[in-house]
Amino acid sequence: MSAYVLIPLLPLAACLVLVLSDRRFEGRGHRIAIPAIGLSFILSVGAFIEVLSNGPITVPLYRFVDSGTLVVDLGFFIDQLTVLLLLLVTGVSGVVHVYSSGYMIGDARHSRFFAVTSLFTFAMIMVVMSSNLLVTYVFWEIMGLCSYLLIAHSAQRPAAGKAATKAFLVNAVADVGLGFAVVLTFATFGTLDIQEVLARAGSMDGQTINLLGWAGVDCPIGTVTLITLSMFMAVCGKSAQVPFHVWLPFAMEAPTPVSALIHAATMVNAGPFLLVRMSPLLIVSPAAMTVIAVMGATTALFGALVALTQSDIKKTLAYSTISQLGFMIMTCGVGAFVAASFHLLAHGCLKAFLFLSTGNALESVQAHGHVDAEARPEAKSSAAVLVGALLLACVPPLVIFSGPYESMWSSQGFVSGRVAFWGIGLVTVFLTAMYLVRGALSALQSGLFGARPSLLSGPYFLSILASATMLGVVLVTVWTRFAEFLTPAVGRRLPLGEVVPTATLSVPILLPLAVAIGGCGCAYVLHITRRTSVLAQSTWMKRCYVHLLNKLYFDEFYEAYVVEPMLRLARWLSRIVDLRIDRGIVGAAGGTVSLARWLLRVVDLGIDRGVVGAGGRTVGLAGWLWEFFDTRGIGDNVDRLAYTVDAAGHALDRGEPRALQHHLLILVVSLVAAIGLFYWLVQ
């Protein structure tokens, strides 16, 4: 057992102490959480040094599940990818904790906050370190729970509760993918050990599975493709990719440090991490890679476009995260896993910095968009830092788009769609530069000056952070080293050492740079010189703007076509069908007694009622379908029909026996019947 076990255990211990001490540390939760995560960070540095010199480390712990052929060992696998992520997670999480210790002063649930953030960090560390897919899945889900708890931190606000439920449910739907991928992996490989699965990934090429066999349909799908795509579904959930992105903007209901944690250290980073971790499996299936790249590109564009139109700085940041993650996913999709990891790390550092400085600025303004009447001149530096941060966020796409992409593409041999992705990538870079500069400019113009005069959360602290961020940017210069370090941990089509990407000043670098500068300039011109009116004259442009402002109506669509119909159908089923089964079965039990009555009714009134009931039911079904396609104004009709059916049911029900003696009679009759059956059986 090595000391690296403590990397996840320390945050867990901090969480447990805070939970079990039952408010004894109320108001002082950070004094337990910060040292724990700080120590984790130091240990991560140790792990980094060891991996740098000795290569991957395996730390087995205990047997988690042992059932027949299914054996799951809980253990850690620390390789190049893991240590880099560990540094990011513990580092950023530590900074966020230090920041929160000032930010959360006076919060009624201070120690709960630190307990959950510690648990969050622990879960993310476990995802990163896990050597087994099932363990990954476990902590993947626990992370979802932590996000739920943190988003619901200000529980008295109904919006927070709604946002939390939304975030968890969207993730729960997406996580079905990961669960299914785990089951499928076990069915295919007979093991859930990640390294074993990856080692045998190549041999599974060409194996197919027929999901619709039970229905007699023959449509084989590549097993690896199916596994990868199921996994990708979960990635879409956690990393807020297009159909599942709706939870991330709403997650802003959480206190600002939580946003920093979700956007930079934990949660969303799990998606690209999983893709890079499973990269040897991914590259077996070009079909899945294409899907991943297309989805990533879509998200990158969509996020950038929406970010361009949002007026709320936090919403802009949320959509910028969505866009950047889309970029990373697209990078994975084209096979440039090293570049994606680099982007992940750089984006993590920058986003944490951005959120924390935004938190400071917003704190002084009180409410989003409202300017503090007495802007303090001494806090101007804070706003300046914000501006700088916004500009810095342009860097990752730029950097990534330079040398590595080109060489990665050629090294992985994925040429198809390359030009298209180039185009989309450039457009995204342009848009990213535009919305960030626009955000920074409006922040400056609106006089968003002012910060809390505190050492920890004030400009002093932030400038330290800024220099740390700069350090991340310096990493760009060591790109070649970085690629060399990480390459053994990711999947490649070609044998190792074939192509080592280099960053030299060439056209592929200069072009995106030029595009980004063009984006900045465009934003500047539009914003400062107020030329927006030129664009606003075109109705087509206006329409686009309105659609994007409303985020292409994803939320409304889900609300109207998924959530509402689901609930309505559930209530309707519960009211009509379940009661009907109930009556049916109780009635069937009573049937032996009321047979005569029933016959009488059939002859007498029953036919009449039956016809009415059946008619009502048919109309009811049609009405329901109609409502499904046309949600407005039909609700009343359906209700009325439902009541008609219900009333018909009541009418049928009225004749059924209810008194105790009837039931006893039923029992006796059934007993006699059963004995008769029994005799007949025995004979």
Next chain:
Amino acid sequence: MTSFVAAHILSCIIAVPFLGIAAMALVRDEQWVRRTALIATLVTFGLSLILWSQFDAQRAGMQFVERVEWMPTFNIQFAVGVDGISILMVLLTTLLCPLCVLSSWTAITTRVRAFMMLILLVEGAMIVVFTALDLFLFFMMWEVTMIPMYFMILLWGGPGRVAAGLKFVLYSLTGSLLLLVAILGLHLEGGRTFDIVALATQTYSPDVQMWIFAMFFLAFAIKLPMVPFHTWLPDAHSEAPTAGSVLLAGVLLKMGGYGFLRFCLPILPDACVTVAPFILWASVLAIVYGGYMALAQSDLKKLVAYSSVSHMGFVTLGIFAFNNQGIQGAVLQMFNHGITTGALFLAIGQLYDRTHSRSIGDYGGLHKPMPRFVALLCFFSVAGFGLPGTANFIGEFLVLIGTSQRSFVLVLLAMSGIVLAAAYMLWMLQRVALGQPTNPAILRLPDVSRRELITLLPLAVAVLFVGLYPGPLMETMDASVTNLVEQLTSLRPETVAHE
């Protein structure tokens, strides 16, 4: 004395609740009635822990077997014994009963003695059901569990108790009747013995198997319950007092699943294999349908009751997957469902004691006055929908792995049931615990008392323990389940074949 207990530990476990009933008849003071009940249930739990520690997990057969002639003319014995599956059910029963007593400590104010006696009676009967090696004994105690439950609902239940109790009895009696016929049929076909072990060694013609299976199936499907035989359950659960709901959901439902494992699979393998595809689909239907119904409920107890329907679907799904993972998952699911659903009913009971309302709409913003309660409710809710890291996840995941060897479509459908579970649980939490209170009186509710905390904490520990380290439970049943699966596959080799 100790050597006698050591030699007859199973009989002692069965005897203690009944002795407790006798002792209670002699105690005068109401407080002492409660204490006696608590002591009796705790002693039973302690003894069953000893039983578990002495249980040899490597052996597949029955252990701690005790046989006494009871009615020699009819070849009926008092025969009890445990294997890896039944010992877990015994543990579950004895774990939940002390908590039931504790939860009724102040909630039950009228006829305390009778109520406590009923709890002990159910406990004793259920332990016999799970350990009986004689079909007649099994049937008798199966019937005995129903009567105390009926009276609990009828005498201490909610406003709709009469109808709910009647429905419960009606369903149960129908099931028992079929069970009786099936048992007599087996008795006659299997050489006039009631010995379960002996019956399992014989072979029966497929026709006979189908008939007997049909009756067993109906009896167990009603108890479990499977859709569409489930409609007794929401009413019975919601109208019963807290302890009654816990016993019903926690243990009584498991009698159905246990019946499938003990009778259908070993004795009637051919029939099982023939109908397995239908039962698998019916299970998935139950999972999805139960979850869907829970989504529509506005009554807290009904919501949990429908979630039980959904969870028990996993049990049948796992059992009829006919492989190690499936069956182990099913047994774990029964155990875990007992813990989490029991805990949820206990928690809702504590809420009900304060406000006398089960309606979700009457709550909101509970996090303010009752932070500890909300933390526990949240914990058990997320455990209830099988969040990884909690107990239910292990069971559900194993069932899914087992099912994947039969059909992937079933796996996907069952997974959608888990999503539904997350939806109804979190939505319930959002409406009950978060936001603003609907009623200013909510702000004055007291947080959980020490006694209530003691009721819930053991279950929280159990949920986490099983969720993070299921090893001990799985080892306990491993040999028995492997034996069961081998028996099945040796009889019907094609059962392991993939679809």
